[in-house]
Amino acid sequence: MTEVKAYGAQDKEADLKEMTIERRDTLPTDVKIKITYCGVCHSDIHTVRSDWGPSMYPVVPGHEIVGEVIEVGDEVSKFKKGDLVGVGCLVDSCQECSSCESDLEQFCLNGATWTYNSKDKHTDGHTFGGYSQEVVVDQNFVLTIPKNLDTKAVAPLLCAGITTFSPLHHWGVKEGMKVGVVGLGGLGHMGLKFSHAMGAETVMITTSEGKAEDAKRLGADDVLISKDKDAMKSHKGSFDFILNTVPVSHDINPYLELLAIDGTMCMVGAIEPLPDVHGGNLISGRKSVAGSLIGGIKETQEMLDFCGEHNIVSDIEMIDMSSINEAYERVQNNDVKYRFVIDMESLS
Numbered sequence: 001m002t003e004v005k006a007y008g009a010q011d012k013e014a015d016l017k018e019m020t021i022e023r024r025d026t027l028p029t030d031v032k033i034k035i036t037y038c039g040v041c042h043s044d045i046h047t048v049r050s051d052w053g054p055s056m057y058p059v060v061p062g063h064e065i066v067g068e069v070i071e072v073g074d075e076v077s078k079f080k081k082g083d084l085v086g087v088g089c090l091v092d093s094c095q096e097c098s099s100c101e102s103d104l105e106q107f108c109l110n111g112a113t114w115t116y117n118s119k120d121k122h123t124d125g126h127t128f129g130g131y132s133q134e135v136v137v138d139q140n141f142v143l144t145i146p147k148n149l150d151t152k153a154v155a156p157l158l159c160a161g162i163t164t165f166s167p168l169h170h171w172g173v174k175e176g177m178k179v180g181v182v183g184l185g186g187l188g189h190m191g192l193k194f195s196h197a198m199g200a201e202t203v204m205i206t207t208s209e210g211k212a213e214d215a216k217r218l219g220a221d222d223v224l225i226s227k228d229k230d231a232m233k234s235h236k237g238s239f240d241f242i243l244n245t246v247p248v249s250h251d252i253n254p255y256l257e258l259l260a261i262d263g264t265m266c267m268v269g270a271i272e273p274l275p276d277v278h279g280g281n282l283i284s285g286r287k288s289v290a291g292s293l294i295g296g297i298k299e300t301q302e303m304l305d306f307c308g309e310h311n312i313v314s315d316i317e318m319i320d321m322s323s324i325n326e327a328y329e330r331v332q333n334n335d336v337k338y339r340f341v342i343d344m345e346s347l348s
């Protein structure tokens with residue numbers, strides 16, 4: 001075991017503070033990574049606060065990890081010392097169930113091991129995330145970062161990026177399609193960039209007119225203000241696909257009316273009950289409501305390679321580790337454009 005510095009919360013009301021955690025010794029297929037940057041995801045806050053059921057404390061969040069390989073186990077073939085790598089939301093899975101065999105480790109039937117707050121197979125405790133100096137991860141869950149991208153701004157691709165890329169990719173978004181992105185935050189801003197890069201006509205769907213200019217800069221061809229009834233009517237039945245990134249419960253019926261025949265709306269933000277869906281909005285037009293959770297390791301690498309080719313990174317604001325509690329306040333107030341990234345040097 002190696003002791004490393006980390007930042008975490010001791011209970012659901014506590015601020016995050018510096019602490020010491022232990023990382024396992026590098027096993028034969030493990031990669032040890034010196035963490036240089038870690039993105040701040042809304043899920044970090046939900047887990048710290050036990051919003052999704054009781055968390056295991058201390059919680060050391062962080063699943064948008066970028067760093068440098070500093071040690072590899074004897075059997076590691078995919079990475080070597082000095083490689084620039086990433087780790088996202090997953091650090092392990094059974095590797096033998098039908099989901100794992102289909103490159104869908106996030107849906108491992110025996111339970112995936114999440115990067116933080118998951119039972120750790122190798123210790124008696126639970127996993128600790130990227131708000132720390134180092135992490136040790138099996139090589140099969142480590143990703144290669146394209147060298148041409150701004151490393152700091154790559155970090156959020158590991159969660160916000162794959163969360164939005166995967167559904168757009170799965171539902172075959174391409175030139176000739178009309179795609180709506182609902183909500184402009186950490187997820188929505190990535191959705192706009194990807195949809196635009198995939199060649200689709202991309203429309204930002206938002207409640208606030210103030211976001212129009214930024215949405216266009218990020219890749220939207222048009223902006224639809226959802227409070228404007230006439231505008232909503234003029235787009236009725238015209239969208240092939242809608243990516244809904246709104247992080248809280250809301251009425252999805254107005255968006256279903258925007259879908260074309262055989263259109264799909266995919267939910268990626270709200271992990272909570274949604275108000276009633278009117279069956280007519282699905283039946284009339286053979287429409288679907290779907291959901292999507294991050295992506296498997298193979299697809300996450302495809303997303304990173306796509307970003308390398310298209311020069312896509314996240315729009316970020318850098319912070320020091322000690323500013324994390326203020327950053328959480330701002331994330332909750334939607335006051336960040338569009339993702340905080342922690343400079344992990346500030347923890348040394």
Ligand SMILES: [Zn+2]
Nearest residue numbers: 041043159160
């Ligand atoms: Zn996340």
Ligand SMILES: [Zn+2]
Nearest residue numbers: 094097100108
């Ligand atoms: Zn599995």
